[in-house]
Amino acid sequence: MTKLKNEKYYAILQGALRTFAEHGFHKSQVSKIAKAAGVADGTIYLYFKRKEDILIALFREKLGELVAKFRASLDERADPVDSLRKLCEIHYDELEKDVDFAVVTQLELRQSSLELRREIGASFKPYIVLIEDIVRRGVESGAFRRDLDVKLTRLLVFGAMDEVVTSWLISGRKYSLRAQAEGTADFFLRGLLA
Template sequence: MAKNTRSNDKYQRILDAAIKVFAEHGFYHSKVAEIAKAADVADGTIYLYFKNKDDILISLFEGKMNEIIAQLDSRLVDVRDPLEKIRIYIAGHFELVRDHHDLAEVITVELRQSTKFMKEYRNVQFTRYLKILADIIQEGQAGGVVAADVSPATMSRALFGMMDELALSLVLSGPRKKQSLDKMVEEISAFVLRGLRPAQSDEGLHGGAGEEGRERL
């Protein structure tokens, strides 16, 4: 970033304008001049705050991820049940698609168009976001409500991959009604939580205990 003035009004206007321009035209086809026009600043003003278009995109991502993580932390702070925390995590991920469609499109689609982001950027914010989920899974293991043989790091990436792919399809298909998205979140949460719970004992799976349960097989 060319100028360290994150609280500056023009800085924020440029980022807000970039979300709209990137979502409308795509990162690759967007021009700095279009962002400047949408932000109502001179073209040269952009370069007082950002080195180039990639820098705008990365700065936008970092700022919004900070907000997303802060909001998630505030929603989780008073929740004790790890499984409920996972449900909240999943719901929060898809609320971004529902409530901030342009931003969701930039994060899920346009970030992938930046070579600098994909090859050079050390994605600290993404690591923080995944660690929240990995820590919840580990907490669930300690409490006996998540299978002990699950790797928190691996599973957090797997769950994010699933959510990211679904979010991408939602973004590309256009805005969804709140009711249909809420139903989808509940279905995904139920599926994920069933998979994370400890496996039932043989007796539980067979529907009974001892010889009586086995005779019914």
């Protein structure tokens, strides 16, 4: 039963991702999500109380996967410069591979209510902490400038990558997002290196 439950749960999240990306969060009825997930409308309510809960769970799951990929690729003892480069590569690579998730994170999230954005914001925290850890290690090792404000720097790094992805989507994905990783990392490092 648990396996079946998990399969339906993840099918609902995947159906919601496609539906939100195609129609936008506000125009996505539960019936559209159910159809995309291949489940009955009522099945959705066995897992989620409201459509907003689906979006929150979607961010929690997808960002959890992204952080897990970073953690698997980034050794805590690795050189912070290499870690920052890897962070940019994985961020852009994963969002280029999952355009629906890129659309939902970059465009749809910004149209949600403040309360919903706050709830989803908790899902971003492990990712922000990961970036902070890289910056902190860089400062402590002497690779990055000692005068950096670690908390501000983590937000600037995340915000810059976020804007690159948004611009890529708005442009109609006319170029490779992955190809932007090296230039992004180089830009960051010009301001961070000691």
